[in-house]
Amino acid sequence: MKTIAIKLPDVGEGVTEVEIVEWSVKVGDEVREDDVLAAVLTDKATVEIPSLCDGKITWVAADVGEVLAVGSDLVRIETSDDVNIEEASSEPEETKTPPKAEANPEPKAEKPVAAKPMVSKPAAAAPSSSASAPRAEGEAPLASPAVRHRALEGGIDLRQVVGTGPAGRITQADLDRVFANPTGQIGSSNNLIRRELTGETDIKINGLRKKIAEKMSLANERIPHITIVEEVDVTAIEELRAKLNADRGDKPKLTLLPFISAALVEAVKTHPEMNAHYYDDEGFVRRFEGVHAGIATMTDNGLIVPVVRHAEAKSVWDTASELARLSTAAREGTAKRDELSGSTITITSLGPLGAIATTPIINHPEVAIVGVNKMVVRPHWDGAEFVPRKMMNISSSFDHRIIDGWDAAVFVQRLKTLLETPALIFMGS
Numbered sequence: 001m002k003t004i005a006i007k008l009p010d011v012g013e014g015v016t017e018v019e020i021v022e023w024s025v026k027v028g029d030e031v032r033e034d035d036v037l038a039a040v041l042t043d044k045a046t047v048e049i050p051s052l053c054d055g056k057i058t059w060v061a062a063d064v065g066e067v068l069a070v071g072s073d074l075v076r077i078e079t080s081d082d083v084n085i086e087e088a089s090s091e092p093e094e095t096k097t098p099p100k101a102e103a104n105p106e107p108k109a110e111k112p113v114a115a116k117p118m119v120s121k122p123a124a125a126a127p128s129s130s131a132s133a134p135r136a137e138g139e140a141p142l143a144s145p146a147v148r149h150r151a152l153e154g155g156i157d158l159r160q161v162v163g164t165g166p167a168g169r170i171t172q173a174d175l176d177r178v179f180a181n182p183t184g185q186i187g188s189s190n191n192l193i194r195r196e197l198t199g200e201t202d203i204k205i206n207g208l209r210k211k212i213a214e215k216m217s218l219a220n221e222r223i224p225h226i227t228i229v230e231e232v233d234v235t236a237i238e239e240l241r242a243k244l245n246a247d248r249g250d251k252p253k254l255t256l257l258p259f260i261s262a263a264l265v266e267a268v269k270t271h272p273e274m275n276a277h278y279y280d281d282e283g284f285v286r287r288f289e290g291v292h293a294g295i296a297t298m299t300d301n302g303l304i305v306p307v308v309r310h311a312e313a314k315s316v317w318d319t320a321s322e323l324a325r326l327s328t329a330a331r332e333g334t335a336k337r338d339e340l341s342g343s344t345i346t347i348t349s350l351g352p353l354g355a356i357a358t359t360p361i362i363n364h365p366e367v368a369i370v371g372v373n374k375m376v377v378r379p380h381w382d383g384a385e386f387v388p389r390k391m392m393n394i395s396s397s398f399d400h401r402i403i404d405g406w407d408a409a410v411f412v413q414r415l416k417t418l419l420e421t422p423a424l425i426f427m428g429s
Contacts, residue, residue, distance in 0.1 A: 001080060003058060005073040006037065006051065015042045015337075017069050020062050021206065022144055024048075024169060025075070029057045037075055039144070040068075041208060046333045055079030065206035143170040146300035150175055152203070208302045219364040222280060226400040228412045229357045234375060235390045237422040244316075251317050257295065258319035260347055260372060262425050263418040265291050265312045268345070271411045275344050277365040278402050285367075285402060294343030294363055295323060297330045304330045305363060307343045347372065358395045367402045370415070371395035394419075 011018060018040040025037055036048045038060075055077035062068055141158040143151070147170055151158050156178055163170040205213060234256070241254050248254070268275045268291055276287040291312045294305040306326035308319060329335040346363045349372035360371040373393040380389040394415060398408040418425050 001078055003076050003078050004053070004055075006049075006075050006077060008040070008061075008068050008070055008072055008074045009049065010070055011040065011042050011047045015070060017067050018042045018047075019067050019206065019210070020064050021046060021208070023060065023064060023142065025057050025060070026142075027057050027060060031055060031057060031077065041211065042337065046208070049074060051075075051077065053077060053079050065204055065210075141170055142168055147172060147175060149300050154179060208304070212302050215364065216361055219361050223362050223364060224400045225359070225362065225397045226403070226405055226408060227359045227395060227397045228408055229393055229395045230412050230416050232392050232394055232416050233380065233389050233420050234392050237419055238375075238390050240422050248317075252320040252324050254316060254320050255323075256372065256375075257323060257347065257349065258316040259419070259422065259425070260349075260370065261293050261295075261308065261311050261314075261319050262316055263415055264293065264345065264347065264370060266418055266425050267411060267414045268312075270414065271407070273403065273407065274368040274398075274411055276367050276402070277344065278367050278399055279365055280401070288344045290344070292342055292344045294346035294366075295326070296346060296348035297327050299331045299333075304335070304340060305343060305346060306330050306335055306339050307341065309342070345369070350374070357393050360395060360397045362397055362399055367399040368408075368411075369397050371397070 008018065019042075020038055021041045022039040023037075024035070024039070025031055031037070031051045032054050033051055035051045037051050039046050039048050041047075056079075057075055058078050059073075059076040061072065061074050068074065141161065142163060142165075143158055148158065150156075150172070151161070151170075154175070156175065158170055161170050161174055161178055162168075164174055165171045237256070237259055241256065241259065245254050272287055273285075275291055276285050278285050290310050293308045293311040295308060296303055296305050298304075306329070308314070308322050308326065311319060314322065326335065326339060329339065343363060343366065345366055346360075346369045348358075348360050348369060350358070352374060354372065354374035357373055358371045360369045362369045371394065373395060375390055375392040377388050378391045379386040380391070394412070396408070396412050396415070
């Protein structure tokens with residue numbers, strides 16, 4: 001037997017360190033080649049690191065939430081001598097035994113094992129018959145961030161859930177069984193089961209939620225926001241959207257977002273100062289000719305902003321297709337690093353759950369963000385009588401260091417005009 005060290009591989013250009021967001025193994029576990037060892041977070045992309053051989057885990061580098069440098073040891077695996085690994089590292093220094101002298105030793109190049117990263121995908125649930133035994137007292141449950149988030153929202157104590165995944169990992173299927181057979185539920189109106197809510201739970205902020213917290217703190221601390229809320233009559237654009245959807249054939253279904261993106265592109269033509277980054281540390285503004293629209297997307301793990309690149313070159317159908325692809329990738333954790341960065345201006349929407357108005361926080365180092373609020377039918381005075389119209393507020397925030405209030409108001413009015421008269425969007429300047 002020999003012990004090899006699996007190194008943390010290069011998971012993206014310019015990435016020097018990553019955060020451990022989930023361990024799929026622990027010391028003492030037996031693993032097979034290609035089994036997932038851990039999930040790591042870089043920027044906003046989660047990457048799974050697989051094993052390169054069969055063997056037994058003898059050491060892991062860090063706890064969940066800790067940061068590791070690229071190229072450092074991730075795990076050490078005890079494996080048999082006949083395992084065929086071309087790039088095997090030598091046994092860890094502290095466990096080496098002096099080699100025996102050879103008559104004519106040949107030099108051997110020692111190379112570390114560099115695990116190949118793969119984009120994370122939802123793991124298939126294991127059969128319930130393979131459920132692991134309840135974990136030892138005080139042992140932390142093994143589960144992905146998405147599973148932990150769902151359990152927290154559902155009031156489920158993961159310490160009481162039996163995991164059926166590898167190494168006792170709790171899967172979404174395990175939670176499905178808990179929700180299907182809950183304990184402590186209401187039996188009847190005359191037989192209520194009482195549960196004392198006296199416990200306290202400390203939840204460590206790590207992974208994607210930690211990145212979101214850092215990003216929001218940076219934006220709120222450094223950017224003096226000015227927010228303008230304007231009411232928009234979207235009846236005409238909704239009629240156009242319904243007509244296009246009725247005749248779309250095999251094209252993707254249009255939501256309002258592709259039209260918002262198209263209106264934004266048109267508005268930026270006369271207000272290029274909105275499509276920019278402000279690098280406050282260096283003291284300059286960089287304006288962009290291409291519009292790379294960030295679309296804030298809610299996932300099980302938190303808010304992610306995939307980027308529709310060169311929105312100015314896309315039709316509403318192209319934008320709808322790209323939005324569907326990016327949103328799916330973001331929610332499944334398969335989005336690539338360059339699909340989650342590089343936006344020049346952002347659109348954020350809460351969809352039908354949106355409020356009357358919001359105050360969006362700018363995606364630093366951008367200088368503007370457009371927020372889409374809930375659409376409702378309201379009475380509108382047309383000069384002769386009140387008529388029902390589909391109305392929606394747009395809430396737009398601007399970096400007041402770069403964008404003056406007057407310019408922000410003019411830009412919002414331009415968006416309002418385009419959305420209320422959609423033909424202008426497609427006529428060009």
